[in-house]
Amino acid sequence: NAGVTQTPKFQVLKTGQSMTLQCAQDMNHNSMYWYRQDPGMGLRLIYYSASEGTTDKGEVPNGYNVSRLNKREFSLRLESAAPSQTSVYFCASSEATGGGYGYTFGSGTRLTVV
Amino acid sequence: GNSVTQMEGPVTLSEEAFLTINCTYTATGYPSLFWYVQYPGEGLQLLLKATKADDKGSNKGFEATYRKETTSFHLEKGSVQVSDSAVYFCAPVNSGSARQLTFGSGTQLTVLP
Numbered sequence: 001n002a003g004v005t006q007t008p009k010f011q012v013l014k015t016g017q018s019m020t021l022q023c024a025q026d027m028n029h030n031s032m033y034w035y036r037q038d039p040g041m042g043l044r045l046i047y048y049s050a051s052e053g054t055t056d057k058g059e060v061p062n063g064y065n066v067s068r069l070n071k072r073e074f075s076l077r078l079e080s081a082a083p084s085q086t087s088v089y090f091c092a093s094s095e096a097t098g099g100g101y102g103y104t105f106g107s108g109t110r111l112t113v114v
Numbered sequence: 115g116n117s118v119t120q121m122e123g124p125v126t127l128s129e130e131a132f133l134t135i136n137c138t139y140t141a142t143g144y145p146s147l148f149w150y151v152q153y154p155g156e157g158l159q160l161l162l163k164a165t166k167a168d169d170k171g172s173n174k175g176f177e178a179t180y181r182k183e184t185t186s187f188h189l190e191k192g193s194v195q196v197s198d199s200a201v202y203f204c205a206p207v208n209s210g211s212a213r214q215l216t217f218g219s220g221t222q223l224t225v226l227p
Contacts, residue, residue, distance in 0.1 A: 004157075033214070042203065042219040043158075058214070090157055102148045102207075103215060105157035 002026055006091050006106035013081040013113045021076040021109050023091030031094045032074035033103065034058075034066060036087040043090065049074055081113045116141040116206045120218035123201075127194055127225050135189040135221045137178075137204035145206040147171075147180055147187040148215065152201045161189075161202070194225045 004025045013019055025032065030051045035043040045058030049068040063085060065077045074093075078085060088110050092103040121136040139147070146165045150158040162171035167182035176191045187204060201222050205215040 035217075040219065043217040045214060048214060092158075102150075102160045102163055103158070105159070107157045 004091055004093055004104050004106035006089075006109050008109060009107065010110050011112070013078075013111065015082060015113060017081050018077065018079050019081065020078075021089055021091075021111075022073070023075065023106060024073045025091075025093040025104070026072065027093060027095075027104065028071070029093035029095050029104070030071075032068065033092045033094070034064075034074070034076045035090045035092065036060065037090060037108075038087050046076065046089075078111075081111075083113045085111065086113045087111060116145060116208055116216040118204050118206060118216055118218035120204050121221050123220070124222040124224060127223070129196055129225055129227050130193045131225075133189070133191040133194045133198075133223070135202055135204075135223070136186070137188055137218060138184070138186045139204070139206045139216075140185065141206050141208075144182060145208065147178070148205045148207065149176070149178055149187070149189050150203040150205060150217075152203065152220070154200070158203060194223075196225045196227050199223055199225045 007022045033048040034046040037043050044060045047066040049055045052071045067075045088108050090108050091106040094103045095101045117140045119138050148163045149161040151161045152158045162173040164171040164180035170179045178189045201220045203220045204218040208214045
């Protein structure tokens with residue numbers, strides 16, 4: 001099925017550990033995004049990639065890095081996890097050209113940092 | 115950047131009741147507007163959209179009209195079902211190259227049988 005695939009679905013880390021969240025889309029979309037969702041705060045943009053080869057910071061980039069590996073893949077890395085990074089992480093993609101296109105979201109990664 | 119103010123939840127309704135979830139936004143220009151829905155344990159799904167003033171987006175019995183004069187995009191449904199229980203997010207899109215969405219805080223809807 002076409003869409004956005006995120007791995008893993010669940011992860012528990014110890015404080016200070018590192019990990020990479022993977023995201024891949026098969027819709028030939030230009031733009032990709034990483035959001036975090038916390039209770040009562042909606043979704044907040046961490047990083048985005050308007051097109052292959054470019055990345056930019058969003059609202060809450062501290063403690064994260066990203067890589068747009070190719071047009072399909074956009075990974076999010078936590079170099080030294082902290083309890084404040086406990087959250088649900090969503091990857092999304094969008095066709096950036098033209099108007100009125102929304103996002104297609106992955107099913108999320110639930111991350112707990114202890 | 116854009117900002118969104120959504121009706122605070124949680125909202126609890128009986129089946130077949132009328133639903134309104136208010137959404138107002140601030141933005142530069144006239145952004146496209148979206149409503150997303152998130153069912154328990156899932157990612158967000160596009161519910162409906164409107165791309166210009168006075169457009170009405172509709173899907174699955176839900177409707178929302180792009181009101182430029184009041185910068186609003188309120189979500190309505192005439193008769194809710196238990197299966198509509200979810201979190202609803204209003205989101206305008208930025209006009210930049212990445213077309214970022216700015217999400218409201220979400221409104222939790224619970225429909226009781």
